[in-house]
Amino acid sequence: MATSRAIAGLAALPLAAVVLIAGMTSCGGGQSSHRPGSDPRSSGAFAWLRPAPPPAGWKVARIAGGASFAYPPGWRPIKTDPGTASVALLGSRGRIDGYLNSTPSQGNETLANWSRFRPGHNSDEGDLSVRVVASSKGLTFASGPGSCVIDDYKTSIASYREIACLVSSPSSSAVVVAAAPKPLWDRRAATLERAVSSFSP
Numbered sequence: 111m112a113t114s115r116a117i118a119g120l121a122a123l124p125l126a127a128v129v130l131i132a133g134m135t136s137c138g139g140g141q142s143s144h145r146p147g148s149d150p151r152s153s154g155a156f157a158w159l160r161p162a163p164p165p166a167g168w169k170v171a172r173i174a175g176g177a178s179f180a181y182p183p184g185w186r187p188i189k190t191d192p193g194t195a196s197v198a199l200l201g202s203r204g205r206i207d208g209y210l211n212s213t214p215s216q217g218n219e220t221l222a223n224w225s226r227f228r229p230g231h232n233s234d235e236g237d238l239s240v241r242v243v244a245s246s247k248g249l250t251f252a253s254g255p256g257s258c259v260i261d262d263y264k265t266s267i268a269s270y271r272e273i274a275c276l277v278s279s280p281s282s283s284a285v286v287v288a289a290a291p292k293p294l295w296d297r298r299a300a301t302l303e304r305a306v307s308s309f310s311p
Contacts, residue, residue, distance in 0.1 A: 155244035155260060158303040161252035165304070171195040177212045177284035180308040182301055185210070199298075206268075208290045208298045210305050215276060215283040221247060224257035224276045237263040243271070253279040253310040262292065271295045273302060277311045284311035 164170070164180030171187065172178040173195045181197045190196040190211065199208035219227045225245035232240045245259040256277035263270055272289035286309040288302035 156246050156249055156258055159249055159251075159258070159307055161250065161307055164308045168308075171197055171210070171212065173212050173214065173284070175214050175282055175284065175311075177214070177282070177286075177311045178309070179210060179212055179286055179305050181210055181305055206291070207294055208302060209288070210302070211285075211287045212309070213285050213287075215285060219276055219285070221255060221257040221276060221278060225259050228259045228274045228276075229261050232261065232263050237265055239264045239269075249275070251275075251277045251307075251309060251311075253277065258306075268292075273306050275306060275309065277309060279311045282311050284309075 165182070168180040168182050169185075170178050170180050174193060177195075179195075185197045185199045185208070188196050188198045191213070194211055194213040196209070196211040198206055198210075201207040219231075224247070225242065229240045229242055240261060240263045243260040243262060245257070247257045249256045249258055254277060256275045258273060258275040260271065260273050263272070269292045270289050271292050272287055274285065274287045276283060276285050286306055288306050290298035290302060
C-alpha cells in the first residue's frame with residue numbers, strides 16, 4: 111500500500127520529472143461536493159459517496175483479488191507495486207495531475223482503526239505534515255461497508271490531498287486511494303470522488 115511512495119517514484123521518472131501546477135485543464139466526471147476554498151471538515155464531507163455504475167466510456171482497473179475501480183478517458187494505467195492497480199492523469203512534461211490506486215488490505219488495517227492507520231502509514235512511508243481533514247466510518251459502498259479518510263501530506267515532489275478508503279465485502283477487503291496535488295484538488299475532486307464511488311473490493 112505504498113501509494114504516496116509510488117506517486118513520488120513516478121514523478122521522479124524522466125517522463126514525470128517535474129510537478130507543475132499551471133495551465134491545467136479540468137477533467138470531467140460530475141460535480142464535486144467540494145467548492146473551491148470549501149472545508150471538507152464541514153458536515154457531509156463524504157456526501158458525494160453514492161455507489162453507482164461508472165459513466166459511459168470509463169474503463170475499469172482490477173487487481174488479482176478482484177477489487178476494481180473505474181477511471182475516465184485520458185487516464186492511463188501505470189506500473190507501481192506488484193499486486194496493485196494504479197492509473198494516473200499525466201499533464202505536460204509528465205506531471206501527475208491525478209492518481210488512483212487499489213491494493214489488497216494487508217491485515218493490520220480495520221474499518222475501526224482506519225482513520226488512525228492510514229495517516230500513520232503515510233508517515234511511515236516518509237510523508238511529511240500528514241494532516242487528517244475528514245474521516246468517517248460506516249460508509250456505504252456497492253459491495254459493503256467502508257471507512258474513509260481525507261488527508262493532506264507532503265512528499266519531496268509536492269503537496270497532495272487524498273481520499274483513502276478501506277472497504278469490506280463478505281469475502282474480502284481492499285483499499286482505494288484517490289489523490290491529486292493540492293493546488294489541483296478542486297479541479298480533480300469530482301473525478302476522484304466518482305472513481306472512489308465505483309470501488310468494489
